[in-house]
Amino acid sequence: MRPISVQVRGLFSREEMDRYNNLWEVGKFCESQGRFDLARIVQHEVELLAQPAVEKLRTYENRADSPTTVGAPVIIDNRPRQAAVEPPQE
Incomplete structure (x- = not known):
């Protein structure tokens, strides 16, 4: 079986995706x-x-009249946060 691309599956309705x-x-069972x-x-x-x-x-994909849109980059920082160091109290 040949899978369908993610872009095409993204355009499916819920019923089409279930089907x-x-x-x-x-198909995989038959194979x-x-x-x-x-x-x-x-x-x-x-x-x-x-x-x-x-x-x-x-x-x-073939719309020539629409400008190409580029979204702002998303920065994901998964580093653990360090606790703020408080000055010693006297």
């Missing part, structure tokens, strides 16, 4: 049983399910 996951499980003829049919169904999302992704 994709179910088809994926069936594990050596039934590659059935896995090919399931793969074709997966491709049909993904086709509208692929077309939508193509229109997003």
Whole structure:
């Protein structure tokens, strides 16, 4: 079975994602049983399910009128914080 890209899966509705996951499980089972003829049919169904999302992704990528947006970088600092040292009291 060939997986669908994350970008395409991100455009799925909840129902489409559930259907994709179910088809994926069936296809992997067919492959594990050596039934590659059935896995090919399931793969074709997966491709049909993904086709509208692929077309939508193509229109997003080919928009010439929209400027390229670059988000601000996100800095993640996972270092443990050190407690502030207080001066000794007299």
